[in-house]
Amino acid sequence: MAFSNHFFLLALLLLLPMASSTAKFIYQKCDKSFAGNDTLTSNIKTVLSNLQAKASQTGFTTSTATGTPPDQVYGLFQCRGNAVSNCSDCVTAATLKLSNECSSQSVAYIWYDLCFLRFSNVVNFFGSMENGEGVIIDSPLNALNPIAFATAVANLMSQLVKNILNSGTNLYATAVANVTGIEGLSSMTGELQCTQDLKSSTCISCINWAISQFDACKTRRSCTVLHSSCTASFTS
Template identity: 35%
Template structure:
């Protein structure tokens, strides 16, 4: 029987559920997934916000080349509403080079895909990049999110759903206690393995990460 299950990539808590684990490739370009451009607030070309945004994205891209554990946030500007806030979060199992390449690509793509936007998010399989004209640090948010489908075959849907529920609970519960990095959880099934991966943005406190 063919079945599908959804997974969500949120802003504050990046949760990736995969039926089969594939190691990251160092040479492959970032795998673009989706973007969010609400078109609610725009900035004028050559404006103060654009200058601050360019500075912000350059700083984030530079930070990705340093030892940041796959996460960094930054601000640019001092006077609202022209302040720019941003962050990137790389998947916990990718190496520093892959993380840096993904953020550099995201920096270019987000300006091209979401031109003149004060608020934007872009997702890749390896990382996410977000910026806003309002503070987004230590803020618990579930939206916007990205829903995707795995069209893989599941021979025993009931057993899979049961194992998936146990794995998700174990992944989230343990990730709350992990200060940095990525948590991988494996559960054995008759049809193979179910893997869960969780990465939280590092400025979230435990209570926020668990919600």
């Protein structure tokens, strides 16, 4: 699966807590600078406003502002599956941050621990994992007994893939697994999620790709792979 036109940042940061009442910013990228296009500027504002307005009603939505290229804009937000009730403030923070910091760029992605939001005038990305962006965030702490730890991560992810297949349209799964044979470690938490515009088969393709990126951090105490269509994480 090719992502040759997009980079993936490795940041030595601690994994953010799995549960939080306040959204915490993780990462953003803004791209495709433009100037002197009032229609495109207006359409981006319209999409962001529509997304913000719907955040109190649902944990996922899309918005489109039609127009002649390059003025059309596509946007979506996705709340973390176990934080929908806390998501409205997160989406509001995301839209404001992008409005302030990416006002002259027509492609943007932003991740918080409770939500993800993106918009683009380049392509209608709904239902596709292509034309995306991603980031890897891992802990600076190494796990003891890295071979056993990597095996525990693989086993947990295998179970979570089965769970997300059975999650219906939620496309979200989380679990806590007992861990034995690793000093100082008794459990590990994992989480998988796809944006709800994806079909189940596309979700699994994205999840499998995200899990494959754990090769860069599988012996760290925690790691999160954020893609614009899916996320995969573990923490111990």
